[in-house]
Amino acid sequence: MPIFFWGDYLGEFSYPQRTLEILYELKQNASCIFIRGNKEDYWLNRRKDQNCDWKSGNRSVMAMIYNYNSLNAKDLDFFETLPISQSIRFAGMEPVLACHGTPFENQKALLSEDLFVQKCEERYIICGHTHMQGFVSDGKKKIINAGAVGVPLKSPKKTQYMILTSDGKDWKPEFLSLEYDVDTVIKEIHESGLWDASPYWCRITEHLLDTGELPHGTVLNHVMKLNDYQDPWYNIADSYWEKALDELGIR
Secondary structure, X not given: OOEEEOOOOXXXXXXXXXXXXXXXXXXXXXXXXXXXXXXXXHHHHXXXXXXXXXXXXXXXXXXXXXXXXXXXXXXXXXXXXXXXXXXXXXXXXXXXXXXXXXXXXXXOOOOOOOHHHHHOOOOEEXXXXXXXXXXXXXXXXXXXXXXXXXXXXXXXXXXXXXXXXXXXXXXXXXEEEEEOOHHXXXXXXXXXXXXXHOHHHHHHHHHHHHHOOOOHHHHHHXXXXXXXXXXXXXXXXXXXXXXXXXXXXXX
């Protein structure tokens, strides 16, 4: 059986090339299936448009700029090859539809009531994007979320993954969480310079690692609301970030 990867390989942590080296080594030595997440689309869109909107952003998006500046042509070419979704078939087993968000849009979370879910051929749909492990079924279709390795929700100081097994008829997910060295991860965020470049994003990351609560998107939405949506998401003044993090209890 292959190793599945559901996208968003970079974004919140320091030393992104270390992550990519691990992925390349696994790709060379094991059977792997990689799906493209919305983070990969940010990097690819920036490559295609050097004047993309967030290029001129302030500290709101400096973590994205930090990650993009670490990428080379090989990395971007690799991301270009990745599909947003893929139907995967194994001899004698149910087909599985793999996607990051939905099969057609990797920035949207998959919901069981989405119309296409009922229309797709596969009974099993495995996704990511929300960073939260889970299993939803309406009796016909089954949506499985594998969780997140780096910054999972509802899983403080742990990394998440999933083992999928089949009896030839049904797929059965086994959700797993393992403790990992969060303190070292946070230390590297500081010593790499990422914290100084993007302090608010990194404070959210540290809070999420420690508590398993308040994902980046939720906090960003709160910041934008405080700003009355006057400024674009990539160029919001520090004062709004400070107020939002204070109101949400993120130190």
